[in-house]
Amino acid sequence: MDDSSRRLQQRRNQPSFSSSSSTGPTRFRSQNFSTNPTKTTQSSNSVPRSNFTTATTPNNTRNPGHIRNRKSETYDGISQQQEEQEAREDVGSIIGTCPFMCPDGERAQRGRLRDLAVFERLHGDPRKTSPSLAVKKFCRTISVKHVQASDVRPLAVLEDTLNYLLNLLDSSEHPFEVVHDFIFDRTRSIRQDLSMQHIVNDRAICMYEKMVKFHVISHQRLRNCTSSSISSLQYLNMEQLTKALASLYVLYEANRNNNFVYENEAQFRSFYVLLHLDSKNQQMEESLSYWFRNVPSPVMKSKEMHFARQVLRFYRMGNYKRFLCTVSSEASYLQYCIIEPNVNEELDVESLCHACGLKITSDDGKNKSLPTKQTTFSIPKGSLQSYELVGLQQ
C-alpha cells in the first residue's frame, strides 16, 4: 500500500475498511469504534484550537516558497501547519497495550522515588504500591513521537480506571482537597491517553461526561473546604472543567448522525450557559452569542437549555426573585452545583448593609447582628444592586 492511501486510512475511521491488506504496523483505530462516526475529529484534550502558530506576527513568513517534498506527491507545497498536523496524526494513532491502571515502568520508578499518592500506597508505605492501587500520573511534556504503546492504556482499561477513581470520591478517610487533587490529576492523564489514541466514540463521550461531572461536583465541594490552597485548586478545577466540557462538545459533534442528540447532551450544554452566571469567569473565551450559533437546534429547545437561558436572563436583569424561584424548582443537582456560588452572593445581607454604610457587629460565635439606631445610613454609591431579601415579610 503506498503512503498516500495509508494517510487516507488514518483519516477515515470507518471500521469497514479492511485491515488485512495493510503493511507495516497496524495503525487502525477501527477496533475502537463501536458506532460509525463518519468524520474524523480533531483529537484534542482542549478547545478545538487550530494549528495556527504563525498567527502571532505577520512577518513570520518562514520561507513560503519552499516546497517541502513529503512522501506523497499530492502533498507538495503543504504548509507547515498542515505538516505538523499530519505528523501528529501519523504518530498519534497509537493503540495502547498497557493492561494496568499504571504502566509497570512508572509504577516501579515512582515507588523507588517515593512519589506515591496516599491512595496508591500499600499499607501506607510510601515506597510500596501494587497494580491495583497505582494510577498513571499526568505528564505535561509528553512528546507523542516517543511514546510506547505499552505505556498507554487502551479504552477498556481507561474505563475501569475512571470508575475506580470516581469511587474514591465517597471516601471519607481523607479531606476532600486530597481526594480531589488525586482524581483531578489522574483523570487528566486519562484524557491524555484518550486523545493520544484518537478515541472519539460514544464510550469516550460517556467518560468525558463522568469527568465533567466530577469537576462540577468538585466546584461545589471545594467551596466548603478551608485549606489555604483552595483558591488555586478552584481555579485549576474551573480550567479543567471548561476544557473537558469543550472537548465533550467536540465529541458530540464528531459523533453526530442525522441530528441525533445524545441523552445527556442538553444538560451538559446547559452547564456552559450556567458558567456564564459568573461574569468574572475569564475562562470563557468564546462569547455566548457566538457559541449558541453552533448548538444544534433540538438541544437549544431542550428543557435544560431553556432553563439555563432563563436563569441567566433573570440573573443578568436583576430579577432575583424569578432567578431563585426557577432555580429552586427546576435545577438539577449538577446544575445547582454550578449555580450555587451565585445564589449565595445574592443573599448577602451583609454586603447590603455595608453598602449602605451600616456597621455589623459580631459576637464571639458566628452570630452577627445589626445594631439599631445607626446614624451612618447612606445611599450606596454606584448602582444599587437589587437585593432580594428572601424571607423578610412585607
Place this chain on the structure above:
Amino acid sequence: MAYPSMGEAHRRITDYLNKFCDAVSYQDVASLAQLFSFSSNSPSLLSLADVLNFFQDANRLIKQSDKFSQFGEILAPLFRSLQSYRLGNLVEAYHAFEKFANAFIQEFRNWESAWALEALYVIAYEIRVLAERADRELSSNGKSPEKLKGAGSFLMKVFGVLAGKGPKRVGALYVTCQLFKIYFKLGTVHLCRSVIRSIETARIFDFEEFPRRDKVTYMYYTGRLEVFNENFPAADHKLSYALTHCNPLREANIRMILKYLIPVKLSLGILPKTCLLEKYNLLEYNDVVKALKRGDLRLLRHALQEHEDQFLRSGVYLVLEKLELQVYQRLVKKIYFIQKQKDPSKAHQLKLEVIVKALKWLEMDMDLDEV
C-alpha cells in the same frame, strides 16, 4: 464538444501561455488576473480546460520555450488545477491551485512594485472558494474537511509577504478580510484576534491608506465580533462606519450591515424607521421595535420566540433579550403619564399593584415581590 485537432489544441495552449507571459512582461494585471479566475467560469477558461484534458501534454509545451519555461513552476500546477476543476475533482483542483499560488507568490515577491496586487486578490479569493468546494466534496465522501483550514494557513503566509514597508502593504487588508470569511465559516473566530492586532497595531499599516472597499468589509467583520462580545459602543462605531462608507448601490451589503447594526442601535435606545426595515427586508425586527415603542413586553417575548432560530444563528438573540429592561422602563413611564393625567398631585408615586395589573393585562404573570 467537437474535439479540436492536435494542431488546434497546440495553438490554443500556446496562446494562453503567451497571454500569461506577456501580461507579466507588460505588467497588465487585468489580463493576468483573468487567466486564473476559475470561479468566473468564463467560456475561454473552460474550453481551455477541455483542450488541456484532451491534449494531456502541456508540460512539454511549457518546457519547449524559454519564454514559457521560466514560469514553469507556476504554469504546470495551474494547468493541472484547471484540468481537475473542469473534471469536477475539487480536492485535486485545490491542491494544485495551492501549489500554483505558492509558486506565484515567490515570483510576486521579486516584483518590486505592487502592480500585481489585483492578481493576488484573485488568487486569495479563488483559493478560499476552491477550498470551500473541496471541503464539501470531502464531507460528502465521509472524509474530514480540512482544505479551508489549509487555505487559512496559506493566506496567513500571503499576509506575511504583504506586511512590509513597500507599496504592497495596502493589499494586506483584502487578505485579512478573506481570512475573516474563512474563520467565520470554520467557526474559529478567535483566530481573528491576532490578525486584527497586526492590522491595528503594526506601525507599517495606516488604516486610511487601504482601499475603501476593504475598510468597509473589515469594519463589518470587526463590528460583528464586537456584537458577539456585547461591546455595544464599539460595535456601533464600527458597523456605522461600514454603513456610511458602503456603496449605497450595494443593497445586499447594506442589508448585512444593518442586520447587526439595528440590534446594537436598539440597545442604545435608537429605533429604526419602519420604511428602513421594509426597504432592506429586515422585517424580523419590526415587532421588536413596536414592542419597544409601546412598552409591550408580551410582544417583545413573542417576537423573540417567533424568530428565535434566526436571531440565534446571527448571534443577536442575547442582545435583543436585554431590551426587556428598556421595555419595562417604557411601560412604567407610560403608566406614570397616564396617572399624571388623572391625578397630577399623586403622579410621582406609582402603586406597585398598578404595575402588576398592567403586566397581567399583558399576560405577564408577576407577583408583587418580583415587581
